[in-house]
Amino acid sequence: MKQHEKEQLLQIVKSSEKDIQADISITHGRRSFLRNTVAMAGSAGMLGASALANAQSDVLPIPESNKTMGNQLKFESYGVPSKYESNVKRRRSDILVNKQQFSDWSMTPIQSTPGIVTPNGLFYERHHNGFPDIDPDHHKLVVHGMVAKPLVLTMNDIVRYPTVTKFYFMECSGNGLTDWLTAKSKTVQQTHGLLSCAQWTGVPVSWILDEAGIDPKATWLIAEGADASGHFRSIPIDKMLDDALLVYAMNGEMLRPENGYPLRLLLPGWEGNVSIKWLRRIKAGTEPWHARGETARYTDPMPGGKWRKFSFVMEAKSVITNPSGGMQIQPGFNEIRGYAWSGNGKINAVDVSVDGGKNWQTAELEEPVIDKCLTRFKFNWKWQGGPAQIVSRCVDSTGYVQPTVADIQKVRAITGFVQHHNGLFPWNVSSNGEVTNGIG
Numbered sequence: 240m241k242q243h244e245k246e247q248l249l250q251i252v253k254s255s256e257k258d259i260q261a262d263i264s265i266t267h268g269r270r271s272f273l274r275n276t277v278a279m280a281g282s283a284g285m286l287g288a289s290a291l292a293n294a295q296s297d298v299l300p301i302p303e304s305n306k307t308m309g310n311q312l313k314f315e316s317y318g319v320p321s322k323y324e325s326n327v328k329r330r331r332s333d334i335l336v337n338k339q340q341f342s343d344w345s346m347t348p349i350q351s352t353p354g355i356v357t358p359n360g361l362f363y364e365r366h367h368n369g370f371p372d373i374d375p376d377h378h379k380l381v382v383h384g385m386v387a388k389p390l391v392l393t394m395n396d397i398v399r400y401p402t403v404t405k406f407y408f409m410e411c412s413g414n415g416l417t418d419w420l421t422a423k424s425k426t427v428q429q430t431h432g433l434l435s436c437a438q439w440t441g442v443p444v445s446w447i448l449d450e451a452g453i454d455p456k457a458t459w460l461i462a463e464g465a466d467a468s469g470h471f472r473s474i475p476i477d478k479m480l481d482d483a484l485l486v487y488a489m490n491g492e493m494l495r496p497e498n499g500y501p502l503r504l505l506l507p508g509w510e511g512n513v514s515i516k517w518l519r520r521i522k523a524g525t526e527p528w529h530a531r532g533e534t535a536r537y538t539d540p541m542p543g544g545k546w547r548k549f550s551f552v553m554e555a556k557s558v559i560t561n562p563s564g565g566m567q568i569q570p571g572f573n574e575i576r577g578y579a580w581s582g583n584g585k586i587n588a589v590d591v592s593v594d595g596g597k598n599w600q601t602a603e604l605e606e607p608v609i610d611k612c613l614t615r616f617k618f619n620w621k622w623q624g625g626p627a628q629i630v631s632r633c634v635d636s637t638g639y640v641q642p643t644v645a646d647i648q649k650v651r652a653i654t655g656f657v658q659h660h661n662g663l664f665p666w667n668v669s670s671n672g673e674v675t676n677g678i679g
């Protein structure tokens with residue numbers, strides 16, 4: 240390269256230093272967007288310059304990591320994320336801070352989980368009395384009550400069945416409970432982080448019930464955990480025979496202790512509370528048992544002071560995760576990203592509004608789009624500066640549209656610890672690019 244060319248190049252690199260950061264995110268973007276951005280930036284040289292810089296080792300100095308030996312492999316280790324990602328962790332709520340950590344929850348940083356799978360170390364936790372340490376060699380599952388042949392199954396018995404592996408989301412019915420009355424969680428981790436998604440492996444409950452010779456007159460079952468809360472719930476038999484799974488693995492490894500090791504129930508699309516962890520017993524009967532978890536808790540207030548029991552399904556819901564509360568955005572291109580999910584089926588469509596719901600545009604759904612699983616949506620937004628309110632709205636495969644808060648108020652009372660709240664959730668963007676909770 241001739242000297243004057245080099246100087247010219249250095250000049251371009253210098254003047255576009257600020258743009259290099261933008262460039263990095265652009266190379267992750269799509270081609271069509273790449274073209275847009277070049278036009279938007281009004282300088283076709285911007286992309287070319289840093290691409291050249293990468294090729295020119297004398298312009299972009301060779302980093303230390305190229306010159307020194309790498310870290311040695313650690314055999315027989317369990318890998319952990321880069322130390323530079325140490326901010327990505329489960330967190331508790333800032334709004335409701337308990338004095339103890341037994342009946343408590345931790346939330347998933349859904350602003351920092353690309354794709355649809357929640358890594359096991361970030362999967363949200365909800366325990367009613369801590370989590371036990373159970374030796375799988377001593378764990379047993381009993382199936383009894385209205386069955387012809389009661390079963391006692393060890394973990395060895397259970398893993399011998401043929402396997403079924405499925406992607407499903409899990410959401411606590413209390414997800415967002417702090418935000419509808421007095422509000423003001425700051426981040427999407429705190430407003431929506433009792434939500435995770437995994438690839439689960441296990442055995443259909445229907446096979447086990449079949450083997451036990453379930454009485455055709457049985458209509459309800461109880462499932463009970465082996466934890467200190469002795470948590471149990473009554474479950475209608477139709478769900479148990481439909482898609483309920485006895486799960487022992489998630490995301491390519493055995494369950495984590497926090498998530499029910501060595502065995503949990505998984506009721507796809509239903510409130511997390513019925514997916515009993517550390518499962519030790521399933522009993523068949525003809526009516527619900529009116530467990531504490533379905534009387535004192537997990538009931539919905541209705542207009543007129545009544546309470547509704549057994550609201551199992553988590554109805555269609557969506558939320559924007561990027562940008563979201565606590566972030567700061569720059570004018571120009573911002574990809575709006577988020578999750579949509581429905582306990583009743585697949586996500587058919589997601590709309591995004593950048594003016595607080597006055598106008599809606601169609602977002603792109605990222606493959607795969609799976610039944611009762613998190614679905615990713617994306618929307619190309621050019622923020623011109625100036626205040627904005629961004630919000631998403633989803634439609635599921637039954638045609639159900641995610642409701643506004645006003646829609647929910649027509650059919651339910653919003654009071655106390657609001658459960659099963661799937662309302663539209665806006666983020667405010669101020670003219671300096673600050674993103675905050677937009678619940679009025």
Ligand SMILES: Nc1nc2c(c(=O)[nH]1)N[C@H]1C(S)=C(S)[C@@H](COP(=O)(O)O)O[C@H]1N2
Pocket residue numbers: 362363364365366367368409410411412463464465466468469470497498499510511512513514515516517
């Ligand atoms: N045995 C037992 N099962 C349980 C619970 C519990 O405290 N004990 N918590 C329930 C609640 S309220 C939820 S939301 C989910 C949370 O599952 P996770 O901790 O794997 O996210 O587990 C459910 N199953």
Ligand SMILES: [Mo]
Pocket residue numbers: 365410411412413510511512
């Ligand atoms: Mo929950």
